[in-house]
Amino acid sequence: MPGLVTTQQNSMETACAIALGSNLGDSEQTIEAALAQLDRGGMRLRRRSQLYKTAPVGPPQPDYINASAVFHTTLRPDQVLQLLLVTEASFGRIRRERWGPRTLDLDLLFYGDQIIDTPRLILPHPRMHERAFVLVPLSEIAADWRHPVRQRTVKELLGQVDTAGVYPLVA
Ligand SMILES: Nc1ncnc2c1ncn2[C@@H]1O[C@H](COP(=O)(O)OP(=O)(O)OP(=O)(O)O)[C@@H](O)[C@H]1O
């Protein structure tokens, strides 16, 4: 019964991991509000990291506040990406310089163990494995999640990066 199989797949939730970053405006409040907005927008917040203060990677710019979260969702990966883009836009992000300052940056890190490579969406996120500002918060909430391409857990990936410049916001 193909119809039934489809229904069951649609009703199943998938865990996805999101990275949040901000270095313009009230970054702490923005990240808290973004988590709540995503939770209202079709994703269920299951775990979230604390907030981290992180040295900027890329062009000279203010320090970032970064965090990670795990959501469960019935949305497809492209729908999750769309929700992230709409949420970024609602916080006034203007896309300018690559890796430049922003009020809110949302990246889809993992969607279950799916591997996707399209012009619009790459999964797992293509740069997550080299970013301490992603791996430190993510390891707090999903240390054992295995990167389906690199075949390493988040904890193992974290062991391969320099974590200098990444500090819990509240000591
Ligand atoms: N896994 C993903 N998560 C978020 N955006 C993605 C992903 N894969 C591809 N993209 C694409 O990347 C675009 C976002 O680019 P953006 O301007 O946020 O890059 P950036 O934040 O400057 O750099 P980076 O992607 O290295 O964090 C989106 O429009 C989206 O289509």
Ligand SMILES: Nc1nc2c(c(=O)[nH]1)N=C(CO)CN2
């Ligand atoms: N520390 C830190 N540096 C960054 C960040 C970020 O979230 N944190 N995001 C960027 C845009 O992709 C570029 N550089």
